[in-house]
Structure formats: structure tokens, C-alpha cells
Amino acid sequence: MGKDKKEKRKSEGEDIDKEKNYEDLAQNVSPIAKPLASRKMAKKLYKIIKKAQKQKQLRKGVKEVQKFVRKGEKGVIVFAGDTSPVDVICHMPLVCEESNIPYCYTPSKEDLGAACGSRRPTCMVMVKPHEDYNDLYQELFNEVKGLPLPL
Template sequence: MGKRNGEESIADASLNESALVDAPSTAKEEYEHLCSLVNAIAKPLANRKLAKKLYKLVRKSAKHQHYLRQGLKDVQKAIRKKEKGIMILAGNVSPIDVYSHIPALCEEHEIPYAFTPSREQLGLAAGHRRPAIVLLVRPNSNYQELYDEVGLKQHFYKVYEAVNALVVE
């Protein structure tokens, strides 16, 4: 509650400037920073363009009540009931054990899936402040064109990853 020294305020100012220098300045740098924070099972990770389209798809589907399944329990129930759609998983979830079985379920039920680098952005796209770790977007006529475009890219990306894995082995 007393007076501050001039030295303390200078130190605080230099600390704030160094924090600004370290922060990513462009969208590409921010995406690369988020990609560096993903866990080990986050494959296939959507590239920046596809992630942007996935977030747009989630925003559009969130406006329609029964076309977006949110949360692990609800998504698992939807998979058991044989609902089809595109699965979007967050890549920076810790511990991994929470949702590590979901990609296997998706492959078993032939549901296309992709990881995005940030659960916070996934939650914001879904329309709430809480982070979202897994979403299932069901097809709807209002956003069918975007859904088809993302679905085709997902399929191509999945095939590309499978071929790439064979080449590496």
C-alpha cells in the first residue's frame, strides 16, 4: 500500500515487453504454438485451414439443437446408437486416458475423425466458455455443403496418413 520504487515499475515494464515479444504475433505462429502442445495420440491433426473449417462447421451445427453432440459421455452414447457424423477431438487433453479409446471406436464404426490443437477454441466454437474435448457433428441440410467439403478432406487426410505410415514402417 506504500509508494512504489521507480526501479520496480521499470522491471515490470521490461517484463511486460518481453512477454509481448515471446507471444505469437500471426495466426500461423499461434497455430504452430498450439500444435507444439498437442499430446502423443493427436493424429491425424488437422492443418490450419482444415481446423478453421472444422470450427466453422461446429459453430453452424451448434445453432441447431440436435446436430451437435458434446462431451465424452454423450458422444459415446451416440456412437453406440450408430449415429453418423464427423468426430472432432481436441489435441491438448491431459491425461490422454480420458479419451484415448475414441479414435478406435471411430475406426470401428467408420466415423471420420480429426484432432484440432486446442480444446479451448473447440469449446468457443461450440458456443460455450468451457473447453470441449470431443464433439460429434451430425449432417444437416443447412450446412451440408461445408459438411461434405470437410468430410471429403477428412477422408483424404486419413488415407494420406495411412499411406504415410506404411512408407515409414
């Protein structure tokens, strides 16, 4: 009896939780989520976040990222565009600009959390440089730095 219910829940969940496409996720972002990463850039960001997690070169969560940015740590910061309430992270882009740290938004905090290796959604992540993924890091650093900042 217990096994049947578990299997039933799994099959229902698979139908409901089919991967949403980028356009649907991008429609749900907050108005301040600029610059928003393109689909291709978002995939690259998730890839480097996974690599950074393996090397322990990742800061995740509002409190931890904020603390290390103010201490002077450098890296690329990725925000979730669908964070609600937006007041939780709305001050961080200004702090990043003052510290000369590149940042961008991705459409989904669930995807950002999954890239970190967590089941929990994550609002922001800082990826620090490491020699194992230095080429990809430098490429993304330049791409994110080249994105137009909001006025």
C-alpha cells in the same frame, strides 16, 4: 473502486490472452493426436461446429459423443489434441474406426469449446449432417476421411 478493479482485470487479461497461433498450440498436443487438422481445416471445422450448434446438430463431451457413436449415429468427430489426461479419449479413435466414422484432432480444447458456444473447454465434438450446411459438411467429411490414419 469495484469498477476500476474490473477494468484493470480486463485490460490485463487482454494482454495475456492474445490469440495463440496455430504452431504454438500444435506443439502442445499429445503424441496420439493424429491426424491433426491443418490450420485451414481447423478453421473450417470451427465454422461448421458453430453452424451445427445453431441447428442443434451437435454432440459435445466425451460421455455424450461416446453414447451416440455406440448407438450408431453418424457424423464427423473432432477431438481436442491437448486433452490431459489423454486416457479420457484414447479409446475413441478405435471406436470411430470400427464404426467407419471419420475423425481428426484440433490443437486446442479451448477453441473447440468456444466454437460450441461454451466458455468451457471441450474434449470432443460430433457434428451431424444438416441441410443448412450440407455443402460445407460434405466437403469437410471428404477432407477428414482422406486424412491418413495412424498405424
